Amino acid sequence: VNEFEIIRRRFFELTPRRHDVTLGIGDDAALIDVPAGQQLAVSTDTLIEGVHFHPDTAPRDVGWKALAVNLSDLAAMGAEPCWATLALTIPAADDAWLTEFAAGFAELAAQYNVQLVGGDTTRGPLSITVQIMGQVPPGAALRRDGARPGDRIYVTGELGGAGLALRRITGMDTIAALPRNDCFLRLVRPAPRIAAGLALRGVAGAAIDISDGVLGDLGHVCAASGVGARIALDTLPIDSDVRKECNRQDAWDLALTAGDDYELCVTVPPEREAALQAALPALQIGIAPIGEIVAGSGVHCLRQDGSEYAPPGGAFRHFD
Ligand code: ADP
Numbered sequence: 001v002n003e004f005e006i007i008r009r010r011f012f013e014l015t016p017r018r019h020d021v022t023l024g025i026g027d028d029a030a031l032i033d034v035p036a037g038q039q040l041a042v043s044t045d046t047l048i049e050g051v052h053f054h055p056d057t058a059p060r061d062v063g064w065k066a067l068a069v070n071l072s073d074l075a076a077m078g079a080e081p082c083w084a085t086l087a088l089t090i091p092a093a094d095d096a097w098l099t100e101f102a103a104g105f106a107e108l109a110a111q112y113n114v115q116l117v118g119g120d121t122t123r124g125p126l127s128i129t130v131q132i133m134g135q136v137p138p139g140a141a142l143r144r145d146g147a148r149p150g151d152r153i154y155v156t157g158e159l160g161g162a163g164l165a166l167r168r169i170t171g172m173d174t175i176a177a178l179p180r181n182d183c184f185l186r187l188v189r190p191a192p193r194i195a196a197g198l199a200l201r202g203v204a205g206a207a208i209d210i211s212d213g214v215l216g217d218l219g220h221v222c223a224a225s226g227v228g229a230r231i232a233l234d235t236l237p238i239d240s241d242v243r244k245e246c247n248r249q250d251a252w253d254l255a256l257t258a259g260d261d262y263e264l265c266v267t268v269p270p271e272r273e274a275a276l277q278a279a280l281p282a283l284q285i286g287i288a289p290i291g292e293i294v295a296g297s298g299v300h301c302l303r304q305d306g307s308e309y310a311p312p313g314g315a316f317r318h319f320d
Pocket residue numbers: 007008011024025026027028029086087088116117118119120121
């Protein structure tokens with residue numbers, strides 16, 4: 001029995017068994033019965049050691065995050081997650097590492113009834129690619145191109161916490177001894193906003209998940225929709241640790257341009273504000289208005305006195 005045989009066996013019964021999977025791991029391809037009247041929503045994301053996570057991140061956290069960042073993309077589409085594949089490149093078949101990695105992946109897969117239906121296992125520098133598949137009724141998906149002038153802009157949860165944790169970690173030789181406080185967990189254990197994405201079907205005009213900071217990600221919505229945006233800086237929901245530890249401008253910078261928060265940013269047309277209010281309990285997370293969609297282009301951040309604030313750094317030029 002070679003090492004990859006062990007890996008396949010380890011992943012074979014790791015995740016929930018779904019009735020719509022005719023054939024899962026073990027053949028040359030999986031066979032899935034996509035329910036009639038549903039569209040297949042497909043997305044993929046890669047995590048590379050040293051680029052997307054610190055080399056001594058707990059393997060259980062890596063397993064969780066590899067699936068979480070993919071689930072976040074389905075949340076942003078308003079799709080229900082169902083199936084996943086896992087392409088794993090590992091330097092060696094380290095049994096302890098794989099056990100922990102699989103446990104983190106399995107914990108989140110169980111939470112959302114996602115079945116791992118296949119994958120690939122190769123030797124090389126540590127890299128994890130997950131392809132997530134889900135379902136959404138035709139016409140119900142939340143797309144980036146649905147924002148219109150007059151829409152209000154909302155974000156779920158709080159921003160900047162993951163960025164603060166990342167800043168603390170950057171340059172550290174080891175992170176194994178760091179306390180697993182709220183901020184650290186924001187970074188290594190992001191909670192995909194699946195419930196919010198589903199509840200915002202028929203409510204949001206456009207949606208995106210915030211992986212690169214709300215400034216850049218809202219910029220993608222604006223570009224796809226052919227509109228501009230105004231963010232009222234004082235309304236940004238800032239993470240409590242960031243509020244405690246950073247001055248106001250630094251907090252804005254973290255919330256606007258630091259990545260990895262995995263909250264949702266959505267636009268809501270005025271006539272659907274009542275529907276949003278009705279959907280609030282189903283979101284399972286707070287949602288805060290941060291600005292409005294306007295005619296034009298680019299994302300403009302405004303202080304309370306109406307003056308514009310441009311966060312330092314390269315990203316902003318792109319959206320000016
Ligand atoms: P093939 O040579 O046909 O590509 P593999 O030997 O790569 O097949 O894989 C055998 C089976 O194990 C396939 O069903 C594949 O989807 C599954 N598999 C391989 N690696 C993984 C993994 N990391 N996670 C889940 N399933 C895997």
